[in-house]
Amino acid sequence: MPYSWSSPQNASEQTLELWPHQSLPPRGMAAFVLATFTLITIPLFGLLGTALLWALLPFLLIAVGGIWFALHRSHQDRSTLETLTIGSDQTVLHRTNPRAKDQHWDSNTYWVTVELHQKDGPVPNYVTLKGNGREVEIGAFLSEEERQQLFAELTSAFSSARAAR
Known part of the structure; x- marks a missing residue:
């Protein structure tokens, strides 16, 4: 409770x-963002050394940043306390x-x-x-x-x- x-x-x-x-503690949030970043970068290994890598990389970083922002905002919302x-x-x-x-x-x-x-x-x-x-x-x-x-x-x-x- x-x-x-x-x-x-x-x-x-x-x-x-x-x-x-408090379903996701800060440590779990960090692990989730790291796992997401790792999984998103796996397809980029085939593009190493090409110009397409540099075209896709900003969008992938924006996606990871968006996930981090949403989780961080959710964590702040859970700081409500009623006494x-x-x-x-x-x-x-x-x-x-x-x-x-x-x-x-x-x-x-x-x-x-x-x-x-x-x-x-x-x-x-x-x-x-x-x-x-x-x-x-x-x-x-x-x-x-x-x-x-x-x-x-x-x-x-x-x-x-x-x-x-």
């Missing part, structure tokens, strides 16, 4: 961190975005409601938190099953936080 719960020294507070799946802190009095959601401003939401824990939109959201099993006059999404990058499990865990966490008051 690409999220984890932690409880700091203050037992009345819980913290949840969510992040997108939800549930205290006995206050709930705070902080989202760190890779290429945009950070987003912040807070509300009184007692009034926060967790909702699961099975078909009405932009993705199936869309989980939102409602409170302080706003409704915010949480874990939209998770899979359907993970969002269902997250909904159950959030419901339980808010119930125990309200009981601790």
